[in-house]
Amino acid sequence: MSKPDSKLDKYAQRDRLGLWGTGDNEVVGSLSGFTRLLDKRYSKGLAFTHEERQQLGIHGMLPYVVREPSEQVEHCRALLARLDQDLDKYMYLISLSERNERLFYNVLSSDIAYMMPLVYTPTVGLACQRYSLIHQNAKGMFISIKDKGHIYDVLKNWPETDVRAIVVTDGERILGLGDLGANGMGIPVGKLSLYTALAGIKPSQCLPITLDVGTNTESILEDPLYIGLRERRATGDLYDEFIDEFMHACVRRFGQNCLIQFEDFANANAFRLLSKYRDSFCTFNDDIQGTASVAVAGLLASLKIKKTQLKDNTLLFLGAGEAALGIANLCLMAMKVEGLTEEEAKARIWLVDSRGVITRDRPKGGLTEHKLHFAQLHEPIDTLAEAVRKVRPNVLIGAAAQGGAFNQEILELMADINETPIIFALSNPTSKAECTAEEAYTYTKGRCIFASGSPFAPVTYNNKKFYPGQGNNSYIFPGVALGVLCAGMLNIPEQVFLVAAERLAELVSKDDLAKGSLYPPLSSIVSCSMAIAERIVEYAYKNGLATVRPEPVNKLAFIKAQMYDLDYPRSVPATYKM
The missing domain is CATH 3.40.50.10380 (Malic enzyme, N-terminal domain)
Structure with a gap:
């Protein structure tokens, strides 16, 4: 290799040969400047400085301007x-x-x-x-x-x-x-x-x-x-x-x-595969468990308004698929933590599928093993409206992707039965939502506590502005994943999703609740993810599920140290001077 004529020539020659390093400690196998310009992971676009452009050999390949x-x-x-x-x-x-x-x-x-x-x-x-x-x-x-x-x-x-x-x-x-x-x-x-x-x-x-x-x-x-x-x-x-x-x-x-x-x-495969792999792989199903966790978080937050516990309420679900059964199972777990027996908790959880309320001896059949788990000992009930009248639920949860299913009749019935009905229209996308935020507040005369799976704009009713909370799984699955990965967990017990739900509910402020939102603002969702991850890491070490050693003393600092840096990295060695 001939001796370069200048420091810039030396740098360009290093780059062409794939030699990088600090001072004389050169390392083979790094990226060329042109690759850095085009590779999505390393590109800075117009944020490459003039010095970087010259040192990387990409001067002239970008317009003159340098943007912050x-x-x-x-x-x-x-x-x-x-x-x-x-x-x-x-x-x-x-x-x-x-x-x-x-x-x-x-x-x-x-x-x-x-x-x-x-x-x-x-x-x-x-x-x-x-x-x-x-x-x-x-x-x-x-x-x-x-x-x-x-x-x-x-x-x-x-x-x-x-x-x-x-x-x-x-x-x-x-x-x-x-x-x-x-x-x-x-x-x-x-x-x-x-x-x-x-x-x-x-x-x-x-x-x-x-x-x-x-x-x-x-x-x-x-x-x-x-x-x-x-x-x-x-x-x-x-x-x-x-x-x-x-x-x-x-x-x-x-x-x-x-x-x-x-x-x-699909529902049958989702439950079957989760059951098959959950104990031997690091796996979860977001449609079942993530949806359940964010919904239970919303319920726990809503009960701060009503000043009751989950066990004090009767829940009626429209839907008996992955989402509804996932939420029902996590509600069952939460009620047992509050002191109910399994049978007492099940008596407070009712589900309606395409054939009516799930009861043990209904003539229309169609009961899978997962539905039978929540089958009630009751005479057949064929429609949602009839179920609302006979079951008299405090909480109505939609997870059946039936757009408009919570019609005026249903919502007015919920308002007749409850001073403060809880209405969750969780189906996605927006066209599949069981009702809109405006319909929920209008037909319950502004008395309901509402959350949805899709975003809805604020609603003004009777001179009061409501900001409906979006029960989006995004509040849960990123934080769960971050906690699981940081702790090095090899499987994910169901308890993790109750832990995540409880932590998310804790993050809902009095101001959030006062304006009708059961979830923290989306602008704070990164902080929510870190808080959930921290709680999960604590849970993992406490229960012997963590494989990362030694156990970090400051778990939040440990989590932050693992996270992706949004700032551009240096494109040239820090010690190299022109």
Whole structure:
């Protein structure tokens, strides 16, 4: 190697040869300046300083201006404001995440309340419906049933080895939209964006996966743009063997403490797979357990207003699928903690499915094992309205994706029975919500305590302004994941989700409750995630579930030290001088 003519030449030569380091301690194998310009993980865009541009050999590849990160965020916000359709905003943000990773997360963090609905519910539902049309960049992994027998080899193709968190779907029950097949990839991508934005889990440690086992939706199979496998869904032993191979391949590739979050599987598969893997893998199902946790947190917060305990209330659910049964099971656990026996707690939990109230001897049948767990000894009740009249619930929870099911009659009945009825319309997306916030406050004459799964604008009724809380799983799953990963937990007991619910309810202030919100402001959700993670880490060490040693004395400081840094890293060695 010839002697360079100047320090700049020396730096450029180091870069071309892949030699980096401090002083004379050079290390082989780092990135070229051009790669840093184009690689989403290292790119700074116009935030590269003139010195960095010269030292990295990218001078002239960018316009002259150097922008501060805050100016970049404002520029992105201005571009978003020019777009009228939420789907276009979603596509812009996803594109930004592929160009400049840190800028993307800084934009999300600049206004969580505004940005979160654009990258997740409700916009992600529309994005999934049109995913084949809008798909542009490689994002995550698609593992098809055709890969059965070779899943580990497929996972080896993923360039990152330190994967800590996987969100996986098979696309069969995307939100309330049904079987979208490979188009369901928008869900794992969106969830993991929130892992980073809301809990600081490093993007390089996150892997979205779609298990493509086909789809039974005719319109998708006939779509000429469809990106997935054009076959009917695999079922039975073939499906189970495929899932089992996937689970073991993940552990073999990424380790036993790699968190695997199941998302939007059909009801029967969701419960079955959770039961099968929960004790031997680090796994949870967000539709069952995350939804349950955020709903119970809202209930616990609402009871601060009513000054009662959960055990003092009767709960009526519209729906008996993953979400409703998950919430019911966690309510059962919470009531037992409050002193009830299991049978006493079950007597306070009623569920309505498509065939009416779930009772032990109902003539219409349709009772699965999970529904039978909450079957009441009562004469048949066929409709929701009849159930409200006969059961006389204090709490009405919608989790059946039946838009408008809480109609004027139902809401007025709840107001007749209760001075302060609790109404939760939790179904997503917005079109599937059982009622709107305006309908809830109007038909209960402003007396209800309301929460929803999708965001609703503030409502003014009788000169009082209400700010409905959004019972979004995003309050729970990022913090749970952060706590589990920081403690190195190898499995996730159900108690973790009650711990998370109780901690979230504690974070709801008197001011939040006074204005009608059962959850902290979305702007504080990162702090919520850290608080939940801290409580879970404490729980893990107290119960012998943590594998990270030694136990950190200051757990919150330990958690913060693991989190993703939104600031751009230095692009050149700090000790090198021009």
